[in-house]
Amino acid sequence: MAINIEQIRADFPILQETVYGKPLVYLDNAATTHKPQQVIDAVSEVYLKYNSNIHRGVHHLSNVCTQAHEEARIKVQQFINAQHSHEVIFTRGTTESINLLASSFADTFLNAGDEILVSQLEHHSNIVPWQLLEKKKGVVLKYIPINQAGELILDNLDELINNKTKLVAVAHISNALGTVNPIKTIINHAHNKNIPVMIDGAQAVQHVKVDVQELDCDFYVFSGHKLYAPTGIGILYGKEEWLNKLEPYHGGGEMIKTVSFEGTTFNELPFKFEAGTPDFSGSVGLGAAIDYVNNIGIDAIAQYEHELLNYATQRLSTIPNIRFFGTAAEKASVISFLIGEIHPFDIGTMLDKMGIAIRTGHHCAQPLMQYYNIPGTLRASFAIYNTKEEIDKLTEATERVAQLFG
Amino acid sequence: MTINEIQEEIIEEFAAFDEWMDKYSYLIEIGNDLEGFKDEWRLEQNLIEGCQSKVWVHAELQDDKIIYSADSDAIITKGIIALLIRVLSGRTPDEILNSELNFVEEIGLKDHLSPTRSNGLLAMMKQMRLYAVAFKAKLG
Structure with a gap:
């Protein structure tokens, strides 16, 4: 079954909110998801x-x-x-x-x-x-x-x-x-x-x-x-x-x-x-x-989110000096990354100002960060209501912000 | 210049920025330029561990004035640290303890000092005051 993304987005009232006057791009779904009107x-x-x-x-x-x-x-x-x-x-x-x-x-x-x-x-x-x-x-x-x-x-x-x-x-x-x-x-x-x-x-x-x-x-x-x-x-x-x-x-x-x-x-x-x-x-x-x-179907959700994951991986790969963490053959719709040696807090702070909500830090998995010897990562995690346009915004904003830290 | 005069100076500097992006570019610039934190000070006891970024603070007395040095692993945090040092370093304990810092709020960076930001800055400001209390006692 195909996903009707407009219909789904209309079910989640919070997606209409703006942040600092910009449309909310919410990519922190692994932390918590928003709630549809039905819930x-x-x-x-x-x-x-x-x-x-x-x-x-x-x-x-x-x-x-x-x-x-x-x-x-x-x-x-x-x-x-x-x-x-x-x-x-x-x-x-x-x-x-x-x-x-x-x-x-x-x-x-x-x-x-x-x-x-x-x-x-x-x-x-x-x-x-x-x-x-x-x-x-x-x-x-x-x-x-x-x-x-x-x-x-x-x-x-x-x-x-x-x-x-x-x-x-x-x-x-x-x-x-x-x-x-x-x-x-x-x-x-x-x-x-x-x-x-x-x-x-x-x-x-x-x-x-x-x-x-x-x-x-x-x-x-x-x-x-x-x-x-x-x-x-x-x-x-x-x-x-x-x-x-x-x-x-x-x-x-x-x-x-x-x-x-x-x-x-x-x-x-x-x-x-x-x-x-x-x-x-x-x-x-x-x-x-x-x-x-x-009602949407968990298999349809899985398929759509997989498309988002592939698209995001491909788009983000174009950013110079991007380093992905977690490149397993089998993955869910979570992408952890850093840009060069730039601290995740710095990029996360700037993305927030642009209305993009992602997670920065150790994600309550410090032993994992110790393994990679990093302070944390930037994590974008997708849910059923996210779109490729939002991934484009994330990619463009991240690239623009990264240049500031040059 | 007094602490308040420097605060006014910073507020004026930031008033020139129309765009939030310019403001942050400036913070990044002064964060990158912040130097002087010696490796020997990078100790557990000087570390303030925020959930998001780490801050190290060192303070020492030169005559009757406190010289603060600080560092962070995040550049934006470092930029705000640079401003705090500009305002508070080289002052007597009494000047520091009697000061009221309003510039962070005035330049629109207040949310960086909220407990929920967990970038170590709020704890750093408390630590700077604690140093002032301790040095005041030492000076008698």
Whole structure:
């Protein structure tokens, strides 16, 4: 199906905004995406028509609200093709999902000397929660190294995944480079040794079709706000058998079955991991965002964004002294680059003045920047509403700005 | 010239720029020209790590005046540093502590000093004042 880009752009009111009097060119979608009117309306409708606390009220609005929240869970289940809707846990985002998993997994399974395997290109969210366990539990953090192109080197995977490894946690797609990792291969290797795998899908679900059953991953996490949904809602998918084995994360209402001062029994999945009043306007917004994406079709989105990536790579290549970081064979619509030795902050500051929003800095992936021995990069990341004209503007502006720093 | 007279001078210089691009070109120029930061000062204790750019600040007393030196890995940050040094360096601690810096705002670069810019400049200005407090105590 072809993409109707005018129609899509009309769905996102913020794209009409100007910055310093210039039309907004928003190329920071890996940080967060904008929200279509359909999502904004769905969230508004919660507060306008049926806001009520869920799962406990006997009254009408509570039932309506509960139903909307649980329908959103089913939309997520279908979106990632989970076997059961109770395998979908609502969290505040990818970061909380990983912290939840790290905490609960450690309580149940981890001891001093056990190893967690991540990769060299992880976002800090998939490094620091495990590092905290190094201090608390004496767990050892190992990583899969990368090559110059920003691809994982799997040559020593059988040594890295060994009898001390208790969990493998890797990104589906790198936020800083756009590399699509060979997660299926990693999952197969780990499963051959009965080791579970968590995939950080924060940069993936908005770009490629994700089927957790086909991947056979044990956990899959992502955020709503990078998928055109509101901020503050995210997902931890876990296979039922694993989630049942894990200790709860936060205690409170909703996650209990019975409470007395002698002890507490916990609720069943998914509620065991959802203490307190959940973000039901966020979940409804996420459901609407999934409807929006499904309506366009994730395959059509992937194809269009791939065109943008190829076009941007080709256009930016014409800028003298450009250095690309992340030249993997398989990439999502993220381009990281520097111009000669010019500091990314300098170019980013000037582009901002020209109405072009890109990301500059280390992208919360400092170990990756240390590998390349750079302070950071300029990162342009594309979403479904971006256009080739915007890429032309980025290219021309970057070239013009770079000359100033000569 | 007093601190305020130099601030006025800078504000006048910048008033000549009609285009934001000219303003930034000038910042880049003076950033490139900023010299005098010795390698031996490039120490962890002199480093202010912003999320976006790094700033190093060194200060020493010459007679009763503070001489500031600073550097950054980003040129625009360096350009603003050059202006701050022009205003504050070579002054007594009392002059610095009694000064009210308004020129950054007046020349339209205020957003570079906001905490969200995280380019190290705001922390650098605080550090410059802290040096003034410390040297004032030392001078008695």
